[in-house]
Structure formats: structure tokens, C-alpha cells
Amino acid sequence: MTNMPENHKTTHDSYTAVFPLDIESIMFIQMGIQIPSSTDTSPVISQVNALIDKYPTHIDTAIHSEDKDTVNVLFLCYFKDIKVYDEWRNSPKIMTFLNGNHTISGRFGLSFEAFRIFIDEFETTHSSNSQRDGVSHFTPLEVSKKHEYWGAMRDRIPASVHQSFPGSNKKITVSTTEDKTFVHLPKNSCFIRTVQDLTDVSAEEKKLYEEMIRPVLHRGVQHLATDSNSGCLAIKGVEEVNTAGDKKDIHSVLAYFQSLDHLEQWSKSHKTHLSIYGTYFKLLKEQENKTSIRLWHEVCLLDDDRTEIFYLRCKSNTGLLRNV
Template sequence: TNLLTVPLFIPTNHIETLHSGENINGVSNFSPLQYTKVHDYWGSMRDRIPASKHHNFNSLYKKDNLKPMVSNTKENRIRVYLPDNFCIIRTAQNWSECSDEERDTYLSLVEPVLKQGEDYIRNNPTETGCLSSKFVYEISLAGDSQDKSCVIAYFLSLSDLEDWSRAHPLHLNIYKTFFKMLEKYNFKTELALWHEVSVLKKEQAIFEYINCHSKTGLLPYSELQVTNY
């Protein structure tokens, strides 16, 4: 049996979410959406996290020192506790309400660039600070495919996520390609986008791996706080 479980405990003052419309997704299923003026400038993501008013969210670890390690994880049960102030982002796309033409435009123009960016952050941890990343196609509770996807990524710190999103050419290309789509449809699309970002302490997330491959998720990093039991 191969199993990975990730229970998260997220304080409401350590999370922010931003939606392009009023669709109910993620945390908005139990916390109502509100209009905000804190957007459309670099740094607004941090400013939308209430605790940022009195916390810098610095990490004790530096991304330059992230070196993937191969260890014996077969037939072991391992818990990984990330260092304080690690960052989780779930950034999502929903094209279920799009016309056939707009759907094809998104899937052929925007999604390939998005996947390219996700591949890069996953494969270049010392540059991006990304510990683990996954591109996911979403399904319903009944197991049916939906016209939705998301990237779920774990960064060493909020600053590392900010550096990637603000300045890296691949992330800027994601923006550029998306705006090409917006221009094509005169800035009136049915594509719904949203994201959630949380900054958590070590004890607020438990990553448990049972008989998993040594490169699964967070297992490759010897610097992380690991308990084998």
C-alpha cells in the first residue's frame, strides 16, 4: 500500500484568497467572499493575509541549500514537519462555463504555459524555493471529470513565492499569455480563476508517507524536520 495524507490546520488570519468572480470554491465554501481593494499591485497577496500586519513570515531555511536526497523510504511510515512559515498555494482554473471556442483557446493557449511553469518550479527548488508541486485535474465526489484544474505547491516561504510570481520570466509569460486570451475576447470571458495562499507553522500541517517512493512530495529534503516511526 502506498499512502500520503496531509491534514492542515489553517488559522483564518494566516490565509488569503482571491477570485475573479463570485464562484464558490475552496475556503469560500465556508467563509463568505467579500470585495477587496487590496489587489492589482505586487505585494497585495501578502497584504491580504491579516497576520502580515505584525509578522514578516521569514523562514530559518534558505532555498539555496535545498538539495534533494535519496533515502530508504520503502516499507516505512514517515512524517514530515515543514519549518515554520512555509507557504502553500492552490491556484485554480475553471472553464466549465466557457463556450466551446473559449474552452479551446484556454486549453491550447494558456494551459500549456501554466503547465510549463508548474514543471519548472517543481524541478528547480534551489532557484524557486518550491519544495513540491502538482498539477491536478479535479473530479467530483462521484469521481466524474470536471472542467477544472489547479496547481498545489509548497514553498519554503512566502517570500520565495513572491519572488517567483513577481520576476521569473516563466511566470510573467503565464500572465502575458492569459492577457492574450483576454484581448481576444475583449476582456469578457467566462473563465473563472482563483487562488488561496496560507502561511503555516510546523505543527499546523502533518505530511505522512506510508511506503512511498523516496522522491514523493517532501521526502527528498533532508533539511526538513522528519520523524520516522
């Protein structure tokens, strides 16, 4: 069943990722290094990149802070080949590192959030065909009519034709070892990475973004982070950086939801998202319907049996630990 209105016509082109038939699933991991906020991030980035090596198909690096005392350096890694991921994950140096033994200078916390994403339970949308966003680094984009209406996100998930992905009433559960806290997600929870790329934006448009978009986006993130009824399990705003730790003018929000329904309900009906949506179109109007801001997101369904999520020596407000 489709949510697309009859005779639907789009006003702007939008693109979505298309995978070769021989790719059934990919791996995505968020590996975080939690260090004191006074620590220089560039040595950490270079040391972890050397550890990660060239196994991932693509890596983005970002930073964010959950409080004034710590900073988290995030490595967002995509593997288009599950076998390559397994080889990397089971290599002695990675096993040693993920068990808390490492050569990185200084004491730090480690978060590891890995999930196998089945392509038929995954969707993307991109405002441009730049081939430099997330999975588009290794798979093509094509124009999609499935946008500019409520329910388009679900329609872009191939398996939604025959599945509704009902959410579970179960909460996050944990198990522990001596050092690690493992987090187990409820069935049919979901994850979204949504990005605003200002790399090619003029100073004038960037000023409009800072004045108009960023405040309402921040309010949306704060609402989801604090409202226990929203169905948001964890959320963080991050700033992408280069290998030297310098910011790149790319802003991401990474969030887990109890279900696809919860994400849809917030998007469709809550005032904080409607404000984001409406303010973006006000910005467009200010610029005669033209913008150099590149927007994109990726959404996937998750299940505990294809995720590995744990925290080692992290503060209790880190990631999914906040809701445990």
C-alpha cells in the first residue's frame, strides 16, 4: 500500500540510493571515543583512523558533546561487504581494541553501535545528486517521486509494500560484563541519520541558516531528547570534521526511535518538526526558491539480532545509556 496521493507531482527533484541486486545488506557502525573536553582531538582521529585501516568502504568523522566536561569523537563507518566487516571486526587488533586494550594515548570511554542494514528495510533521500553523502559514496542515486508528501519515507522502504513494521512495547534492555554494558533494542526500532551540508553555501545563506534553521532544529532535538513520550530512544547533534579535527560545515542529527511509527508521528504532527519544515520553506522564499544547502537522510529498521551495541567506561548519559 502506498501513501502517495493520486496524481502527485513534485516541485523539486529528490534522489534516492539504488543498490545492485547482489547487495542484500550493508554494515554501519558508530564508534565513539569519549575524552576530556580539554583533549586535542586530532591525535585521536589519526590514531583511530590508523587502527580502522582501509576496511570500511567509507568513513565520516564527527564530534559532539553531551556535557561540558567531555567530547565524543565519532567514526561513522560504512561497509558494503559484510564479509569484509566480519574480517575487520574479528581481526586481532580490533578485538583487542574493543576489549579495552589499546595503544591510543590517554584514558577514554568507548562506544560501539553496529548494525547490519538490510537494503529492503532501508531508505535514503537526497536533495542533490552529488554522490558524496553516506551510502552514495558507493552506490548510485536516482530521481524519486516518493517525496513531498507525508508517508514518503515509509514508501521509500522497499519492504513496506508487504510489511508494516509494527513497533514493540518492550523497552531497551541491557546486559553487562565486567567492563561493558550491552544495549538490546526492541524489535522494529529504527535509526535515522539526517544531514544539513553547508559546504557550498554563500556567507549570506549561511547567515540565514544560522538565524532561521539552526534554532528550530535545536528545539526539535531538545524536545526528542527530553520527552519520554516521543518514542525517541537516543538523539545527538554532531558536527562533522576532517582528519585534523577541523569542522566541515556539515551538521548531522543521529537518532534512534522505538518504531518507524514514532518517527513518522513526530515528523508529521509535532510542532517542533513542523516548525523545522516550515522554516526551511521560509528560507527558500527568502532566496527565490533557490538554495545551496544540501539535505539528505538515511533511515533503517533495526532488530536486536543484527545489532551489536555496547559502551565501555562511558559516562551514564552517553548515547542509548541515557534511557537505560
